[in-house]
Amino acid sequence: MGKEQFKRVHLIVLDSVGIGESPDASIFGDEGAHTLGHIGEAMGGLHMPNMGKLGLSNINEIKGIAIADEPSALFGKMQEASVGKDTMTGHWEIMGLNIDKPFKVYPNGFPQQLIEELEQRIGRKVIGNKPASGTAILDELGQEHMETGAIIVYTSADPVLQIAAHEGIIPIEEQYRICEIARELTMKPEFLVGRVIARPFVGEPGNFTRTTNRHDYALKPFGRTVMNEMADAGYEVIAIGKIADIYNGEGITESVRTVSNMDGVDKLLAVMKKDFTGLSFTNLVDFDALFGHRRDPLGYGNALQEFDVRLEEIMGELREDDLLILTADHGNDPVHEGTDHTREYVPLLVYSPSFKSGGEMPQNETFSDIGATIAENFNVKMPEFGKSFLNLLAEKV
Template sequence: MKKYKRIFVVVLDSLGIGAMPDAAKFGDANTDTFGHIVREYGKLNIPNLKKLGMYNLHPVTGESGVENPLGRFCKMEEMSNGKDTMTGHWEMMGLRIEKPFQTFTDTGFPKELIDELEKRCGKRVIGNKSASGTEILEELGEEEINTGAMIVYTSADSVLQICGNEETFDLQNLYRCCEIARELTMKDEWKVGRVIARPYIGKKKGEFKRTANRHDYALKPFGRTALNVLKDNGFDVISIGKINDIFVGEGITKAYHSDSSVHGMEQTIDMLPQDFTGLCFTNLVDFDALWGHRRDPIGYAKEIEKFDIKLGEFLEKMNEDDLLILTADHGNDPTHTGTDHTREAVFFMSYSKKFDGGKLLEPTDTFAVIGASVVDNFDLKMPEGTIGYSILDKL
């Protein structure tokens, strides 16, 4: 019989807790997203994370763990070869990625790809370089609006991003061009993890602002995951935020788009009075997109504090047979060089009102304990070829 009726997995996108043993190979030695945020910001006002055991798991200067933490927690290391959103989330649900997705950070996209994209979309490409999304709008937004061109750019991630002004480009046309880009980048030599539509509003430099109508066109998972098993056996799999995009709808029964991380937590709290049996899987992207990539530890710290307020509301409204799991998908140390994600371990932080006390659990060598434990809770088996093992007996 299932131990919990509902499991809520909430991903604090990019909140790593220290460099992995192989971090130097990725250029990420000595990174620590959470620790360095606290170092830069000072004392965080996060009473709920603290009482669950965040500082028991990851002590930082000026902070120590509580005597009787409420949560059960451990450090998780990533088995897959990568440090991006898809790699982290896919591994949580049982898939191990051996070959990292293609990046074009240093060179921009090949001429052959750009030529084909221009031909198919009917628009001239400008940009074609690695850039911050806000900076490239300041640089090229007016040119795009005035000439009808389209801004294509990448980052340190495996992404192809297309900007489009919602008034002059038209949102549906932007999505059409991104679908073409996704088709073209299925070739092995051009294969990026995600194509992202980046719509914005504004008419001139200084006024441009990206909107919440972003849409991710991710690669379809290469195999069945924990989500497929749950859905196929009649359980609810509710996605909040960009989870549906990351898994391209595979194994999802209902999806909700979020406008921000605070909104995503509000949507997750709104699920508590609903009668469902299964998994609610939430991604809170602002930590990563607004603060990590922009190397803003102060903004990141304030986002964590805003999350903690919502976490308190969630904990108060939980049912007796609910289980909450908090985690992250990679690091993005805002004090590190560059703008890329960082190769870090992440936290597994769980809580249920059924717990008879909290404790530190043994560290794991994969994020896939999450999916395996969820599936085990509903008396199911992980698909063949997946990784991970259940730690349900410890929760």
């Protein structure tokens, strides 16, 4: 550990908050996608004065958010270099990895061989086995599950295998054991998925609700990340929200669970009150899980405005030698066709109370520029991918 320009870096991923189609969007079927832009239009204008002051509309004008005459943050946008538009790919790239082979997705359900192996290993039948909304499939198959004890298996446009079961029918520990077996089976190259997710629920037919006992069984990142380098060098790496699951615990010194966006902000504020040297890394997933995939632009817009109110509290906790980085991991345009993520640029807002002014940053060609900047700040091994913009920050202090 050496002399750091910023003692603490607080990195917040606003999950799925994209800011316009990437140049390669057509390859992914995402022409015209613009998560923030379309939400602004659907809302008749977004009221986000705090993000606005940082320079959000200076990146790409969003209806309702004024372009800042004197933005307080460095602002820009980043293009994803990896082949994919899922959570793991985006987050792994942020921390210095380049994913050149996409994870497997199963738009027609999982291979029968995998399903039969899973049934044999767990002693239960599988129902579902198709892409579905997590709430819709409970309405469709929840009662059958309760009557038969069969597990509900489903997927999405993401490389995930999700297993839903009622906590009153299959105890939570057994649900986790089933997911561990599914994870073992999907480590085979022919079935490789990014994550197996336990999706426990409670309630009665017609009124099912998913509980906070979700658990993700991720892959270990394919290489060392900036977080590994930081933890090995003695820095704290505090993961808030689903970050620990995304990186399978790699390079993380402390993990803080959350149940919602606002709980995530509460947990971040508590971490910010502590004295530490290193990184806090927060994921706020509700934008994606509750509103993007469900194609709910108004709910999404309200959640963004709710975060913007709390951003004032976050800014108030920043110390002179703190750095705040706001970004996203992909898009999820709630007016786009289907229910999948969208291939978009993501916003980049970088702020410190020590900045004398903000300004525009050159476009970043990979999310890994964030990881490279963090690595240079803490004097640890630089990632293979990414270009640090720490020098731009030094000019503003």
